[in-house]
Amino acid sequence: MKRIIRLLTSFVSCLLVTVCAQPIVSQTAAGKNDPITGTAVDNQQLQKEAALTAAFLTRKYEGDANLEKSLTRFYYSRSMELKKAWADYHGTDQLDKQITSILQRYDSVENKMLFVVKGNVFLNKQLAALNAIKPLSAKDIHALQTAFLRLCRENTDKSYADYFNDVLHFIVKDTTYYAVLYKGEIQQQSRFNAIQGVNVLAHKYQVTKEAMKEIALLINSKERSVSVINYAFPTYTGYKDSLMKKAVNYYDSLISLALKRDGTFAYTSKFSIAIKNRLSLNLRSGQVDTLLERAYALEKMQAEFMVKNPLGKFDGAPFEAEHITALLSEDQYLKLLGIINRPQAEKWSYGDWDELVKRGMSAELDSAKTVREFLLYNISRLVARDRYADDKIRQNAEIKVVDNNMPAALRRLKSVRRRPETTEKAAETPVPGTIKW
DSSP, X not given: OHHHHHHHHHHHHXXXXXXXXXXXXXXXXXXXXXXXXXXXXXHHHHHHHHHHHHHHHHHHTTOOHHHHHHHHXXXXXXXXXXXXXXXXXXXXXXXXXXXXXXXXXHXXXXXXXXXXXXXXXXXXXXXXXXXXXXXXXXXXXXXHHHHHHHHHHHOOSSOHHHHHHHHHHHHOOOHHHHHHXXXXXXXXXXXXXXXXXXXXXXHHHTOOHHHHHHHHHHHHHHHHHHHHHHHHOOSOOHHHHHHHHHHHHHHHHHHXXXXXXXXXXXXXXXXXXHHHTTTTTTXXXXXXXXXHHHXXXXXXXXXXXXXHOTTSOOOOHHHHHXXXXXXXXXXXXXXXXXXXXXXXXXXXXXXXXXXXXXXXXXXXXXXXXXXXXXXXXXXXXXXHHHHTTTOHHHHHHHHHHHHHTOOHHHHHHHHHHHOGGGSHHHHHSOOOOOOOO
């Protein structure tokens, strides 16, 4: 505190040097009949008024005796110059001009001086707030005081907050302070960015609700760290870039691990899809762990393959076939194949319904019920194909069982496809070029 008062007094004294050319005349030196200084009683009254004003301002703005002395000199000097101008130019055309010139000169300096003095109060509050967060070093305190008061003295165009932010960002590098000082702004900005990040990941990787809880917390922490760094270092510096990379890489690695635990891998496999659907497959934790190991191994194999064959296409099917059936029960594996083949089955089912409508064969059918029947049939057929891909005899037998239970509407549609001349609309309506069994 003593140091800042000394700085404040020094800055005020520098301002006073530029204006207080008229020395203070003591009441004992003043001649009773002196036309300039007036009587000793007059001077004493002026000095008393100046002292009262200085004392009030010193107490108000937390100054010391030296500041009070400087302010007293300033206000007394102004009064004496006005008095001298009155004595010199009273009764002439120059009086108003001289009085106006003196007042403008002193008012200008007074505004700058009081701006510095008031800034001292603001500065004390800001330093107290910073020390409450974490004690500042003596070096940083001195640097903040000196830089802040110098800016206040040199220019009054900006606010105290602007000046303090300027010197704070230049001197204090510890992000702990900014995390607290800009808590509200950081929370608002990081929340906005986090919501966007969560939506992007959820849509891009089809993240499960369970995994999204953990990932959302990580994204929010990442965006908060980024916001803190941006508030601490508004402009680009090498140090800021280094901090930003460390923070982003740290949280991105944690988010990547969380995504993998949710079944999101660079190479999509039966292992990763099973992990993604662990709840519907009712997988045990041990099964999930083993599936993760296999998914990691397959991803590594794919990465090594691409290094050697940049333009090649990696096939992980043999590795999947070797391990997947040993990791899942028969029911789990069949359900997994159903999940994998559902998108294709849906495409075919809706395509078949659209064809029924175009051919005029849907009048007595319920669209939702019919599409569900088609979907169940198509999924069952695809599952049978994939489950017994390594046993063609068993595969054909299972597919035949599925075909024996083909929905009636689909059977009629297939019949029309084979004999398009049996219906007038069939001859007029082109059949979509989708692959059919």
